[in-house]
Amino acid sequence: MIATTDSSMSPPGRPYQNTAFTNSYEFARGGYNLPQYPFATPPELGAASVVRHPIVIVGAGITGLTLACALARKGIAAIVLDEDNSVGVKGAASRGICYTQKSLEIFHRLGIYERIAAKGVQWSVGRTFAGHDEVYSFDLRQQSSFQLSAQPPFINIQQFYIEGYLVERTLELGGVDLRWSSRVTGYTQHDGFATLTVETPAGSYQVEALHVVDASGSHTPFHRWCNASLQARRGDDRWCIADVRFKNLPPTERHTWIEAPFNDNRAVWQHLMADDVWRIDYQMEPDADPAKVSSESEVRKRLERQFGADVECEIVWVGPYAYRSQCLDALQIGSVYFIGDTAKIVSPFGARGGNTGVADADNLAWKLGAVLRGRAGPGLLASYNQERLEAAQQNVQVTNRTARFLRPADGMERRFRDAVISLARQYPFARQLVNTGRMAVANPYSQSSVCGNSGGLSVQNVFFRWQNDSPGCVNDLLQWADGNLLLLVFGDQSLQARQRLANLSRQAPVRCVQVLGPDTRTQSRETVRDPQGHLQGACHVFGHAWALVRPDAYLAATGETVDGALVQVIEHALAIA
Numbered sequence: 001m002i003a004t005t006d007s008s009m010s011p012p013g014r015p016y017q018n019t020a021f022t023n024s025y026e027f028a029r030g031g032y033n034l035p036q037y038p039f040a041t042p043p044e045l046g047a048a049s050v051v052r053h054p055i056v057i058v059g060a061g062i063t064g065l066t067l068a069c070a071l072a073r074k075g076i077a078a079i080v081l082d083e084d085n086s087v088g089v090k091g092a093a094s095r096g097i098c099y100t101q102k103s104l105e106i107f108h109r110l111g112i113y114e115r116i117a118a119k120g121v122q123w124s125v126g127r128t129f130a131g132h133d134e135v136y137s138f139d140l141r142q143q144s145s146f147q148l149s150a151q152p153p154f155i156n157i158q159q160f161y162i163e164g165y166l167v168e169r170t171l172e173l174g175g176v177d178l179r180w181s182s183r184v185t186g187y188t189q190h191d192g193f194a195t196l197t198v199e200t201p202a203g204s205y206q207v208e209a210l211h212v213v214d215a216s217g218s219h220t221p222f223h224r225w226c227n228a229s230l231q232a233r234r235g236d237d238r239w240c241i242a243d244v245r246f247k248n249l250p251p252t253e254r255h256t257w258i259e260a261p262f263n264d265n266r267a268v269w270q271h272l273m274a275d276d277v278w279r280i281d282y283q284m285e286p287d288a289d290p291a292k293v294s295s296e297s298e299v300r301k302r303l304e305r306q307f308g309a310d311v312e313c314e315i316v317w318v319g320p321y322a323y324r325s326q327c328l329d330a331l332q333i334g335s336v337y338f339i340g341d342t343a344k345i346v347s348p349f350g351a352r353g354g355n356t357g358v359a360d361a362d363n364l365a366w367k368l369g370a371v372l373r374g375r376a377g378p379g380l381l382a383s384y385n386q387e388r389l390e391a392a393q394q395n396v397q398v399t400n401r402t403a404r405f406l407r408p409a410d411g412m413e414r415r416f417r418d419a420v421i422s423l424a425r426q427y428p429f430a431r432q433l434v435n436t437g438r439m440a441v442a443n444p445y446s447q448s449s450v451c452g453n454s455g456g457l458s459v460q461n462v463f464f465r466w467q468n469d470s471p472g473c474v475n476d477l478l479q480w481a482d483g484n485l486l487l488l489v490f491g492d493q494s495l496q497a498r499q500r501l502a503n504l505s506r507q508a509p510v511r512c513v514q515v516l517g518p519d520t521r522t523q524s525r526e527t528v529r530d531p532q533g534h535l536q537g538a539c540h541v542f543g544h545a546w547a548l549v550r551p552d553a554y555l556a557a558t559g560e561t562v563d564g565a566l567v568q569v570i571e572h573a574l575a576i577a
């Protein structure tokens with residue numbers, strides 16, 4: 001039995017404008033107004049016995065709330081404990097801004113995508129400059145890999161808006177208890193469950209949990225409490241981030257400077273977010289003093305150098321940042337699962353922090369749901385560590401490479417970067433080596449295929465046609481599958497294969513759909529059409545084939561023949577002994 005306590009944690013960054021907290025989170029002149037959620041006295045306070053919950057999530061940041069919302073959508077009870085009473089992190093209100101297609105597809109499934117799309121800003125053009133020259137540009141709309149999804153390649157929106165929408169949606173769905181002003185200060189591991197101590201304005205209490213999910217961010221006390229081992233690296237690179245509203249708007253494009261003449265030849269990022277607020281990230285000199293570089297006078301001088309002495313703008317928020325990279329050696333210890341920034345920390349180049357935290361939550365949500373509903377064996381939960389650790393390690397590696405390109409060591413690294421920039425000005429091949437951030441992707445799981453070559457790959461939320469010719473998308477099918485695996489069978493099947501499919505859903509937790517080509521019509525309810533082959537392409541299979549899709553829109557397995565072995569494939573994918 002391990003028992004540990006902690007009482008001091010402080011978030012990074014500092015606010016420039018004093019935020020007036022109200023019950024809305026619209027932008028208001030003078031800063032962001034974040035919502036204030038009320039503290040409600042929990043039933044455990046004053047109760048004679050300790051209550052055991054199936055799932056307790058510690059932390060209501062973007063990853064904890066994504067998990068909470070996903071569980072609520074599946075009808076799985078959980079409690080969420082957050083020491084704060086608002087979204088965002090106090091003193092660091094403006095962090096994530098850029099959300100990738102995979103995250104947007106997940107948010108679509110959870111029912112908040114429309115709110116994000118209405119508030120956020122879509123962009124597809126990115127330009128990279130060195131000095132006064134543009135060395136590289138891209139338009140994501142021209143890249144076919146992004147075009148087919150119902151969601152765009154990216155939406156830029158302040159992280160706290162997404163968190164606010166997740167709170168709203170979780171409350172709409174019900175079944176998950178969001179407890180604000182509730183700080184977890186102690187943890188004890190027992191055989192098969194854990195006890196947490198929670199401090200609140202009305203006193204402290206204890207809860208037991210079968211599964212504890214640590215989503216308490218980069219300052220988590222659970223690493224120490226669980227004796228977690230990790231790999232960490234901290235460099236001397238320093239950044240100052242300014243959120244700014246301009247009278248005259250710059251173009252809605254992502255601009256990055258590897259060497260900005262207006263910033264002493266250091267890097268600068270320029271991105272639009274919701275409410276016409278621009279995020280400008282300035283790279284500072286190594287080990288720069290955070291207080292000095294983020295003073296208002298310094299920030300204004302920098303803005304004038306970049307946009308001209310007559311720039312008219314309002315500074316909404318400023319914060320200095322030093323980035324580190326960190327990755328746990330295991331994402332599950334005892335009853336505790338680590339997700340989001342507690343699993344790994346990456347520098348923000350490529351928007352991989354929050355986006356991959358959302359993917360952690362989506363991965364764990366369906367597995368917890370399937371196990372707690374008795375549709376999968378407990379062994380399924382072990383695959384969370386295997387899959388998301390692989391993803392975490394990839395993301396740390398990719399962002400570390402970018403960090404080294406942006407802050408090269410003197411000597412060979414700097415010479416390599418100078419050569420790349422110089423070649424990229426003239427030769428297209430060298431532009432691929434310019435690394436101002438490789439944007440987050442749906443990480444593949446190389447060990448996860450039950451059978452076939454494509455297991456472990458993500459399935460895009462592409463469109464198909466229902467029998468009545470109205471459009472549907474992959475997320476509609478996943479919703480219909482209701483937390484079960486989804487078997488998509490492509491091409492005309494023999495009578496015997498059709499009979500097998502009809503029996504399959506009675507034998508295993510799976511829903512089957514036959515996917516037909518452009519000209520075939522049947523009256524079967526469980527048949528859809530894929531006239532342009534987008535659904536088949538998204539499942540990475542060709543011709544007569546089947547694809548077994550998981551509730552998180554990843555492939556569990558693919559194959560060609562619909563035969564009796566499919567039952568074993570499904571049971572294997574769900575760790576059913």
Ligand SMILES: Cc1cc2nc3c(=O)[nH]c(=O)nc-3n(C[C@H](O)[C@H](O)[C@H](O)COP(=O)(O)OP(=O)(O)OC[C@H]3O[C@@H](n4cnc5c(N)ncnc54)[C@H](O)[C@@H]3O)c2cc1C
Nearest residue numbers: 059061062063083096097098184216217340341353354355
């Ligand atoms: C400048 C910057 C820019 C970024 N840009 C992007 C981007 O564009 N896209 C992107 O995807 N990511 C981005 N990131 C990364 C992203 O912000 C983080 O990865 C993300 O916030 C992690 O979310 P989380 O839910 O894991 O943790 P957090 O957001 O840190 O949430 C942790 C929660 O736990 C609560 N908590 C902490 N301790 C306790 C306790 N003991 N008891 C109860 N509650 C507790 C806190 O109150 C908080 O609500 C950026 C980060 C920075 C700093």
